[in-house]
Amino acid sequence: MLAVSFGRGSNLPAIGSYNQAVVLDAIRRARGGLSRVEIAQRTGLTAQTVGNVSRKLLQEGLIRESGRVINGPGKPRQMLQLRPAGRFAVGVHVDPAVITLVLANLEGSVVAHSRYRTPSSSRPNEVVDLIARRTRELVRGADVVPERLLGLGVAVPGPIDVEAGVVLDPPLLPLWRDVPLRQVLTEATGLPVLVDKDAIAAVVGELWLGAGADDRRKERTGVAFVYYGAGLAAGLVVNGETVRGKGSVAGNIGHITVDDRGPTCSCGRVGCLGMLVTPQGLVLEAIARGVLPSPAAPVDEKADMKSVERPFMRLARLAERGDVAAREVLRQAGVRLARAVVVLANLLDMDDFVFGGPFWRPISAQLLDSVREAVLTSTALVPKQAMHLVDTRIGEDVAAVGGACLVLDAAVTPRPAAMLISAKGSSGALAL
Ligand SMILES: [Zn+2]
Missing domain, CATH: 3.30.420.40 (ATPase, nucleotide binding domain)
Known part of the structure; x- marks a missing residue:
């Protein structure tokens, strides 16, 4: 019987057998559902196995029959779809x-x-x-x-x-x-x-929700998610697998040098991405350029996010309204971020970059254009294929x-x- 296996305590949940997962995955990835014949074609499983597995998935309420479709000669085929509330x-x-x-x-x-x-x-x-x-x-x-x-x-x-x-x-x-x-x-x-x-x-x-949404995304096996929160990090998928590294710290892009000036980083150098392009970094830059007023208390890299959020939002609003100096802060940040994107693109032969995170949306309109332009015109960019640099589809959550x-x-x-x-x-x- 197919059941949700909670295992012992904190064991991860797994649904059913390998074949059940294969069939469920094929149905999930196909928009509009699949017939049993199509599932057999796509998975390489026999018609009998697909029949048995589908019956179990239906019994468990994980898929549903969604009507018959006439497709060429022969009997109309019963379509199977994921049951979202399953x-x-x-x-x-x-x-x-x-x-x-x-x-x-x-x-x-x-x-x-x-x-x-x-x-x-x-x-x-x-x-x-x-x-x-x-x-x-x-x-x-x-x-x-x-x-x-x-x-x-x-x-x-x-x-x-x-x-x-x-x-x-x-x-x-x-x-x-x-x-x-x-x-x-x-x-x-x-x-x-x-x-x-x-x-x-x-x-x-991003991969889960992007899968099946269109043909290019369906085949995505390499993606870098540039996560813009209190700090910057990259979530990497290479050859369809998430990249964590030995100690789960892969994707640390904060110390990539993206300028030859700037405040001294905790690593002792200047020009680190994680100092310059974070919300704190942008606020400090905007204060230095007189775009934002100097605060009563200094904003430093250890400042908690609540004290950074307000001036950061103010900078974003100024840029949105067309304030030239505020836009220049974000344009420059985009150029700097692009240098790190080019490093990742070259290192991993990566062409699919998604940007998001809790602080991304207020500045995305300004920043992404700047990143895109700087990446596409970079003389250091090695991969020759088309680069995709897009906002997350999921939003700030x-x-x-x-x-x-x-x-x-x-x-x-x-x-x-x-x-x-x-x-x-x-x-x-x-x-x-
Ligand atoms: Zn550093």
């Missing part, structure tokens, strides 16, 4: 300023959403209590029965230990050191929990939606190696 996942984004929760259905569409200020001084236990309480409210409010919940995916600032689900030493959350977030959230919610970096969650969400997609992805994407690990009963070893 399962759900909760996604949470823990940001130094805001906690965002979403409830997403099997398609990854958000059916409920809530947002809260991160509790003052952001003690981990307060945040865990808040997430557990608000998750219950969200699920109850949407009338979702607990049996249909696959789990909870949490996006947090890095660095983290992905396998253990431990948040190690995030910036701007001074009381968060070695927090076993996965374990305590599993205990508090009773749900399987995944913890991952915000930039990784964002790229998984991309990390929370990505958190839910981590769970959906773990549950329904077929991965032979992962299934083998799961069969051995290894706890929490299902790599995404």
Whole structure:
């Protein structure tokens, strides 16, 4: 029988067998559904296997029959579609300023959403209590029965230990050191929990929701998500796999040198991307150029995001209204960001860049044009194929939606190696 396997405690959720995941994945990726014959053609499974697996997926309420389609000679074919309300996942984004929760259905569409200020001084236990309480409210409010919940995916600032689900030493959350977030959230919610970096969650969400949306995106196997939050990071997917590196710190682009001047970075050099192009960096630049008034208290790189948010939004509004000096701050930031994009493009032969994150939207209109122009005219750009530099389709909740997609992805994407690990009963070893 196909069942949602919660395993022991914090084990990751996985739906059914490998063949069931293969069929579900094929149906999910096809817009408008597939007939059983088409599923057999696409997956290489026999007609009999597809018949058996489809019946189980129908029984479990994961797919539905969506009417008959006449396609050439012979009997009209019964189409099978994903049943969006068949399962759900909760996604949470823990940001130094805001906690965002979403409830997403099997398609990854958000059916409920809530947002809260991160509790003052952001003690981990307060945040865990808040997430557990608000998750219950969200699920109850949407009338979702607990049996249909696959789990909870949490996006947090890095660095983290992905396998253990431990948040190690995030910036701007001074009381968060070695927090076993996965374990305590599993205990508090009773749900399987995944913890991952915000930039990784964002790229998984982008791929999950982008898949099948159009032909180019359907084939996406290499994507860099440039995550613009309190800091800058890249969520990387290469050859269809998320890139984490040995210690889960891959995608750190903050110390890429993008200028020969600027304030001295924590690394001792000047011109680091993470000093110049972050919200704090833009605010400091705008103050230095007289675009924003000098604050009563100095804004430095350790300033909490609440004190940066207001001048940052003011800069964004000025640029939007056409203030020449404000636009120049963002244009220059775009040129600097483009240098890091070119480094990534050259390093990974990457042509698909998506930009998003909590602070991206207010400046995206100005910044993205500047990045695009500087990348496309860069004499240092090696890849010859067309470059795609776009805004995220998901919007500012991309990390929370990505958190839910981590769970959906773990549950329904077929991965032979992962299934083998799961069969051995290894706890929490299902790599995404
Ligand atoms: Zn640096």
